[in-house]
Amino acid sequence: GRATAPSVTQDQQVEAVISAPDGVVTRSPISRTSGSMIVVSSRSLNRAVILLESAPQPAVGRTYQLWLIPAAGKPRSAGVIPEVSARRPFVIDGLANARQIGMTLEPAGGSPQPTGNVLAAVRLADRQ
Secondary structure (H helix, E strand, O other), X not given: OOXXXXXXXXXXXXXXXXXXXOOEEEEEEOOOOOOEEEEEEEOOOOEEEEEEEOOOOOOOOEEEEEEEEEOOOOOEEEEEOOOOOOOOOEEEEOXXXXXXXXXXXXXXXXXXXXXXXXXXXXXXXXXX
């Protein structure tokens, strides 16, 4: 027989970040909208939770994409937000050396590097 560890659900990941002792909540307005990007990040868990509040649905063929932005070098994709209308949190793993989390509007499916302006960005807490 083979034993496997129980998988951690997204809800459990969100709860862990929100309740982390080093959890930091940051909010950024989304340019040209009345919406906001809310980020809860935990350096000890190496994870962040993103929630879009009152963000407009992107036009057909477009999507919001999140970026881990280092102090120097190129941004690294943290994924696309699949359903803005669902108002579900999005979990990012692997904050590594990122100094900021940014969001752009990209073609559906995302881009290897940002092609548009950063619509929202939050600075992450420094490592302890």
